[in-house]
Ligand SMILES: NC(=O)C1=CN([C@@H]2O[C@H](COP(=O)(O)OP(=O)(O)OC[C@H]3O[C@@H](n4cnc5c(N)ncnc54)[C@H](O)[C@@H]3O)[C@@H](O)[C@H]2O)[C@@H](O)CC1
């Protein structure tokens with residue numbers, strides 16, 4: 001299941017489901033699913049003595065889920081302590097019932113204040129000074145309305161220093177489920193190893209701070225009738241979304257069958273960038289690849305003599321897929337060449353300096369929005385910020401909204417890069433890419449991504465599927481390299497290129513075999 005739902009959508013689904021069920025049913029299903037996850041985490045931790053579990057229970061229904069799990073674990077004979085931040089009279093009905101179940105069982109319930117709080121020194125002390133094998137975070141879920149403060153903030157600061165496993169219920173407390181930002185100003189969020197999220201998956205678990213705070217994400221659907229789920233506007237990217245656009249190569253084919261890619265960039269001192277993009281395009285199957293330089297052009301690329309190096313001013317871009325921007329610089333010469341390619345109806349990828357040139361020039365913006373050819377934009381957050389005339393902080397605070405805004409404004413497919421790259425199309429659909437890791441945080445990997453996009457466009461993938469495939473393959477290759485010890489420290493953009501080729505061929509082989517079902521399972525394993 002690749003659908004991602006906003007808090008507003010989850011609330012609607014929840015209301016529809018609750019209408020047909022006895023009170024407390026969904027919370028008890030959530031508690032039962034979380035209990036299984038907690039037991040599995042305790043098993044995996046191979047704890048020598050009897051395990052001790054600390055459960056944090058907040059004031060709302062997320063706290064209710066936590067109290068339900070606490071009651072279940074205590075009933076199973078596990079030593080459970082609840083740090084309770086709820087007052088029964090103010091709890092929602094289901095959560096109050098869960099409090100009753102926890103109080104009736106063997107769990108110890110404490111109401112801790114700040115570590116130095118003289119009002120509750122013994123409760124706080126017994127939590128802060130003991131050893132814990134597992135912490136279950138049920139402070140806040142989708143109802144978080146403001147930054148964590150006071151005693152709960154102090155508890156989260158403490159939890160985030162512990163060496164033990166942390167399981168978040170629904171959302172790591174403090175994280176915005178829609179955006180993956182930490183609810184602020186000056187907020188804090190639980191850093192969990194695993195998150196069990198209820199009803200359906202949520203975008204904020206997979207982008208911005210989401211990946212660092214949620215850890216491995218599992219979905220407990222709570223047996224809600226799938227008919228109650230509306231059509232999703234957001235998805236977790238994976239081959240299931242784009243594999244049908246990948247086609248086996250016909251035997252009766254030639255280099256002209258797989259398109260030409262021309263990379264436009266490489267101003268003086270930045271010639272490596274278009275070379276990386278061009279090599280990536282070559283290794284992802286483009287029939288012929290040209291590296292076209294804004295200033296002086298090298299005779300050829302000695303490490304990759306298959307590339308044809310040209311002076312951009314002399315090159316006819318009208319019959320190729322164009323990747324514009326890698327190392328192109330911001331000079332007027334680059335601006336003129338960019339204006340020329342924007343007016344051509346060819347498939348076009350805009351990266352790096354091409355995006356900065358567009359951001360600074362209203363005429364280029366109009367040309368871009370008026371294009372008829374397929375267009376993919378690949379901004380990192382700062383480039384996106386320049387395009388939208390805001391700060392990078394504003395982009396990161398709501399990456400989905402920023403990517404959607406750019407896609408609508410320029411009528412293009414947008415890949416907003418970073419942890420959990422967001423791929424958006426002009427109609428507002430988005431996908432969040434779950435592959436990739438910090439090994440990619442090194443110069444040149446963006447040039448490689450642009451080259452992969454170009455190669456896939458040249459091979460006639462529709463731009464949406466080309467962008468989804470490129471982002472996924474790029475991240476997947478980095479994940480495989482890290483598994484093999486090539487990173488996360490010291491992975492180079494050049495090393496990424498053959499790994500992307502391997503991943504693309506493996507995917508093509510699976511698609512050719514019609515093994516998409518198996519692929520679905522594989523994606524889930526990889527993504528979570
Ligand atoms: N309603 C139901 O039957 C179900 C609810 N579920 C759980 O319920 C959660 C949503 O429950 P709620 O809507 O009660 O929301 P939460 O439990 O996330 O929190 C809402 C409560 O916290 C208060 N609050 C918000 N931010 C605060 C802050 N920074 N400091 C102090 N108090 C703050 C609010 O005023 C409200 O009382 C889901 O995330 C999920 O875990 C699941 O059990 C599924 C079924």
Ligand SMILES: Nc1ncnc2c1ncn2[C@@H]1O[C@H](COP(=O)(O)OP(=O)(O)O)[C@@H](O)[C@H]1O
Nearest residue numbers: 380417418436437438440441443444445446447
């Ligand atoms: N921490 C990270 N996790 C996942 N992907 C990352 C991370 N850091 C960078 N990346 C990816 O690496 C690439 C970097 O691109 P970019 O910033 O344009 O670099 P450059 O311009 O130097 O090539 C993007 O695809 C981005 O999504």
Ligand SMILES: [K+]
Nearest residue numbers: 137140171173
């Ligand atoms: K939580």
